[in-house]
Amino acid sequence: MSQSEQESLEAARALAAEIRQKAAPDLIPDLEQLEALLAAASAEPENAGDGEMIPRQQLDDLVAENAKFVSVMVHEIRVPMTSIRGYNDMLAKNVVGDLNEMQQQFVEVIRSNVIRMEHLVTDVSDASKLRSGRIRLEPKMDMYKNIALEVEKATKDLAAEHSHTLTFDTPQGLPLLTIDTPRAVQMITKLVINALQYTPDGGQITVRAEGVDGRVKVTVQDNGIGMNEEEQTHIGELFWRGESEHVRSFKGHGLGLPIVIGLADLMGADFSYETAPDVGSTFTVVLPGMH
Known part of the structure; x- marks a missing residue:
């Protein structure tokens, strides 16, 4: 495995760990499975020089399972993020009362981080769909x-x-x-x-x-x-x-x-x-x- 491939896998593992912090409890086992797969992929195979290859069907199944997992994960993260953003917007508009300056700063920090997570979730979803061929254009x-x-x-x-x-x-x-x-x-x-x-x-x-x-x-x-x-x-x-x-x-x-x-x-x-x-x-x- 090349250094760039190794670095990409390490970045994917770090991203999975970050998403784990935002995921619903019932998704944790799936995240742990994904992290285990990434960890296994990061290790150099002992028989790398023996010419043995993973069967194509097994690779296709792995891609499909990964795409399915990402789809579920994205949905489960988007639901609470949408709720958090909605309540945060109400706070920002003083729906439940006026905020002092420090409280307004807190609300803005929450908003900016929610938006960042929304963008991340969308990008992860799109990257997964592109790799698995599940994006359908409507020209x-x-x-x-x-x-x-x-x-x-x-x-x-x-x-x-x-x-x-x-x-x-x-x-x-x-x-x-x-x-x-x-x-x-x-x-x-x-x-x-x-x-x-x-x-x-x-x-x-x-x-x-x-x-x-x-x-x-x-x-x-x-x-x-x-x-x-x-x-x-x-x-x-x-x-x-x-x-x-x-x-x-x-x-x-x-x-x-x-x-x-x-x-x-x-x-x-x-x-x-x-x-x-x-x-x-x-x-x-x-x-x-x-x-």
Whole structure:
């Protein structure tokens, strides 16, 4: 097993341990089983050089069981998280009485952590569905400008928080698309969020679209920290995150780019990138045109 594969398994084990703290009691045995499987996978097999392989059916069954477990786990975590967020919102709106300044800060901390967990649960669910082939696209005719508007709406607050200049260059007359719009929004939003997070405050992020042979080429360009050659070998690797101090200053689990790449592959979009340390990164997806 390569070092990168070992690191990915260790990250998966850490994520399972974190989720265990949020899970309902009846899910703990399943989590323990998953952790045991991850631990077994982390160990080098004694007969690694004997040419023995796990039967394909056994691997397929393991993938199916893992997908089923993740589906149940996601549901069981989402239910209490939704309840917590609902009650927290009522507190924030002073439904049960006025809050003092310290209480308001506590409520905001609860809210931000609930939102972070919701995003994590959604990402874990989507990553699992992509790996098991359980995401079904619903392509319809749409215009790219509608996608860009949704992405801008989802990212403008984060840009303002870090004093970034976020520009959307969306020309008129772009080709029409046949696409699953919510998934396209999700894909491009993740690229923009990465650019916003991994660019020092006051940076420039541009989301540019252009028509190319009946398709729409979308580039997300930043002047952020960039990635060196070794780091680029991990792009698309589940749970991998860079080691730089700036990367570690943001909470994350290394699921964004794997989901982007998985969605791009699923919808027939081309994915590419250019990046260099201290120069910035440009990530590109070419969306399929109308057919």
